[in-house]
Amino acid sequence: MDIPDDxxxxxxxxxxxxxxxxxxxxxxxxxxxxxxxxxxxxxxxxDMTQDVFCRVFERLGQYKNQKSFFAWLYTLALNYARDWARxxxxxxxxxxxxxxxxxxxxxNLPERILEADxxxxxxxxxxxxxxEDRREMVLLKYRHERSIKEIAEIFEISESAVKMRLHRxxxxxxxxxxx
Amino acid sequence: xxxxxxxxxxxxxxxxxxxLPLKEVPADLTDRVMARVSxxxxxxxxxxxxxxxxxxxxxxxPIYAMGVALLILGSFFLGQISQQNPVQVATSKGPExxxxxxxxxxxxxxxxxxxxxxxxxxxxxQALAFLQRAALLAPQNPEFAYWxxxxxxxxxxxxxxxxxxxxxxxxxxxSVPLLINLGHNYLSDKNYQEALEAYQAVLALSPDDPxxxxxxxxxxxxxNKVPEEISSWRLYLEDNRLGTKSFRAVQRLNTYNDYSFRxxxxxxxxxxxxxxxxxxxxxxxxxxxxxxxxxxxxxxQNGRLTLEVVVFIENDxxxxxxxxxxIKKMISEMSDKDIxxxxxxxxxxxxxxxxxxxxxxxxxxxxGLLLFGRLIKEQERENSI
Numbered sequence: 209m210d211i212p213d214d215x216x217x218x219x220x221x222x223x224x225x226x227x228x229x230x231x232x233x234x235x236x237x238x239x240x241x242x243x244x245x246x247x248x249x250x251x252x253x254x255d256m257t258q259d260v261f262c263r264v265f266e267r268l269g270q271y272k273n274q275k276s277f278f279a280w281l282y283t284l285a286l287n288y289a290r291d292w293a294r295x296x297x298x299x300x301x302x303x304x305x306x307x308x309x310x311x312x313x314x315x316n317l318p319e320r321i322l323e324a325d326x327x328x329x330x331x332x333x334x335x336x337x338x339x340e341d342r343r344e345m346v347l348l349k350y351r352h353e354r355s356i357k358e359i360a361e362i363f364e365i366s367e368s369a370v371k372m373r374l375h376r377x378x379x380x381x382x383x384x385x386x387x
Numbered sequence: 388x389x390x391x392x393x394x395x396x397x398x399x400x401x402x403x404x405x406x407l408p409l410k411e412v413p414a415d416l417t418d419r420v421m422a423r424v425s426x427x428x429x430x431x432x433x434x435x436x437x438x439x440x441x442x443x444x445x446x447x448x449p450i451y452a453m454g455v456a457l458l459i460l461g462s463f464f465l466g467q468i469s470q471q472n473p474v475q476v477a478t479s480k481g482p483e484x485x486x487x488x489x490x491x492x493x494x495x496x497x498x499x500x501x502x503x504x505x506x507x508x509x510x511x512x513q514a515l516a517f518l519q520r521a522a523l524l525a526p527q528n529p530e531f532a533y534w535x536x537x538x539x540x541x542x543x544x545x546x547x548x549x550x551x552x553x554x555x556x557x558x559x560x561x562s563v564p565l566l567i568n569l570g571h572n573y574l575s576d577k578n579y580q581e582a583l584e585a586y587q588a589v590l591a592l593s594p595d596d597p598x599x600x601x602x603x604x605x606x607x608x609x610x611n612k613v614p615e616e617i618s619s620w621r622l623y624l625e626d627n628r629l630g631t632k633s634f635r636a637v638q639r640l641n642t643y644n645d646y647s648f649r650x651x652x653x654x655x656x657x658x659x660x661x662x663x664x665x666x667x668x669x670x671x672x673x674x675x676x677x678x679x680x681x682x683x684x685x686x687x688q689n690g691r692l693t694l695e696v697v698v699f700i701e702n703d704x705x706x707x708x709x710x711x712x713x714i715k716k717m718i719s720e721m722s723d724k725d726i727x728x729x730x731x732x733x734x735x736x737x738x739x740x741x742x743x744x745x746x747x748x749x750x751x752x753x754x755g756l757l758l759f760g761r762l763i764k765e766q767e768r769e770n771s772i
Contacts (some may be wrong), residue, residue: 228424232417240412249631250657254413258420331403350404382400383461 210234213277220268232261235278238352239285242344246289256292260285279356279361286344286362334384342377349374411655414689453503460496488516494524494747498531501538511541513634520550529559536568548572567598581605597627604636617645624648628681644750646741653760654683654692662756666698666710676717683721685760686729694718695731697757699739707734714756 217225236257243256262283271280335343341363348354348362360367374376413419491497498703503515504510515538522528522535530557536765539547552569555562570585583606589599604619620636637648637659647663658681664670686694696714700707711732719727739755 225421229417229421232420236412236416237409240416241409244410249634250410250413251630251634252409254416256418257412257416258423261420262423328403328407331400331407346404347407350401351407351409353405374739378397378400382396385400 215269217268217277220265228261229263231264235281236261238282241347242282242285243289243292245343246293255262260288263288267307275361276358279358282348282358282362330385331381334381337384338380339378342380344372345370345374346377346381389496393614414655414685418688432488441480450664453507457500457503460500469488473687488520491517491520492524493522494528494531497521498534502534505534505538505541506510511538515542522554523544524624525556526554529555529565531555531564532558533565533568536565536572540568540572545572545576558700561592563593563596566592567596570599570602574602574606577609582606585611585698595626597623597632601627601632605637608639613643617643620646621645624661633659639712641741644741646750646755649756653682653694653758654689656685657683658682658683660756660758660759664715665756666754668710669715672717676721679714679718680721682758683718683726685726686718686726687722689762690729691762693729693731693761695733695761697733697735698753699737699755699757701738701753704734704736704738707736710734 211227213231213234216227216230220231240253240257243260243266244250244253247253247256257327260281264284267284271277275283335346339347345359345363348359349356355369356367360370363370388749395525398530438439446478462686470629488497490502491500497517498521501514501521504514504517507514515535518531518535518538522531522562532551536548536551536555539545539551549569549572552565552572554571555565558641559565566589567583570582570589573579573582573585584601586606587597588604590603593599600623604616604623605617607613607616617640620640623635624640627636634650634657637650641644647661648659649662650657650659660681661678665675667675682694686692698707698711698714700710711734715730715732718730738751738753739757741750
């Protein structure tokens with residue numbers, strides 16, 4: 209049986225760092241994928257995910273159980289990702305990108321063949337066009353199977369507002385996919 | 388009027404969302420996090436040695452740092468201000484706005500305030516005023532010239548930025564930071580030749596400088612100097628295998644059908660290896676082993692991962708076989724664990740065909756090394772048992 213988050217957090221506060229490894233294992237997929245959506249690069253996403261978990265560790269004292277641990281963690285991660293995206297317009301990036309060109313060659317790796325099918329790629333592309341909050345809500349609800357309550361806590365809106373936005377997001381996705 | 392998709396298509400959409408592929412998390416991510424949150428405790432002597440021998444990163448909030456700097460400077464200013472006429476305060480937004488750069492006679496003080504303001508939000512103009520003051524008071528100080536240039540850059544003044552760097556270089560022609568930023572300045576204006584000269588000057592002083600190497604590659608690309616561009620990417624990749632820029636360098640190199648470096652997906656990780664070095668039998672074994680170290684490490688960390696090594700050597704099946712076995716041996720020797728069984732081998736006496744997009748003819752490598760990883764699912768494992 210899975211140990212509840214709050215029990216793990218109490219253990220960590222009591223000095224049991226191994227419990228933090230359980231937390232990382234439990235949520236690293238969601239956080240890494242969130243970071244990947246903002247950075248678009250595996251290396252950056254890995255670095256960002258590490259930073260987020262380190263911040264979580266440092267700030268565990270601030271977690272007061274007023275919302276679920278996942279909601280607290282995800283809020284922190286979302287804020288971090290937004291900050292990161294805002295700051296990425298640095299000098300280095302500007303310089304790096306000025307000569308960005310289309311990559312025309314691709315090695316013959318077998319895993320390329322296993323790339324997501326066209327339908328999935330279409331959905332991913334359309335998801336990218338959604339407003340950031342809507343996209344994240346849709347993914348939290350349907351891909352990560354988080355509850356409406358948790359999503360409401362993360363975005364600090366009411367549960368009915370979450371339902372409404374999810375409904376609209378699905379509509380928008382459906383329309384865009386049709387087109 | 389807006390129309391909703393039919394219910395069944397919404398259900399399909401939800402199912403598609405539920406099945407969206409997720410990016411695989413690097414296998415060692417948890418270990419990396421845990422290493423950061425609970426580093427092993429060194430002995431007292433070790434701790435002291437670590438402290439004095441390693442570069443230190445200080446995490447701070449600029450506003451606090453500025454406050455501390457101003458507090459320190461405050462006592463100093465009080466002495467100065469008490470001997471001068473009262474200074475008219477322009478605005479009263481914060482303590483920094485109450486100090487005019489002109490009252491500072493100490494270049495270090497002006498420099499410190501300028502640096503602090505540069506970190507703060509929306510204080511670029513004030514920061515520049517202090518950094519200019521510091522540079523004015525100590526025109527021969529290359530560090531002040533550098534930061535004055537950065538101040539100009541933060542205010543969008545490229546010409547001022549360039550003047551500062553050139554003045555700093557007049558005082559210290561071998562300052563790598565000044566040369567680097569001068570190169571950036573020229574590059575951002577597409578003054579490729581001047582930028583290149585600045586970066587080449589950096590490389591003359593510091594041949595491995597990754598920024599100078601990378602940006603030289605970009606400039607050669609812009610100038611359509613292909614051999615020089617290829618050379619830059621290769622040099623860059625000799626020491627830089629991580630991060631987005633390294634992957635771009637490989638892609639650009641491969642664009643010219645140069646596969647000396649290749650990107651390989653091994654399980655959850657994408658790594659860059661020097662294919663040329665790995666296939667070069669005349670190269671010292673140590674160098675080749677170093678190249679293979681990441682593979683051994685990945686296999687060690689993930690016992691469910693298998694690595695497939697495929698060697699292609701046109702018209703020489705035996706040589707291909709020997710090299711495949713050699714690579715496997717070298718990987719295995721790099722680990723104390725029994726990773727030998729995780730490495731699978733194949734060899735062919737035909738060239739490796741590289742798939743090229745956009746209808747271009749396929750590229751054939753007379754010697755090629757293909758590597759890919761495969762995760763053994765628990766079920767497969769049970770079947771094999």
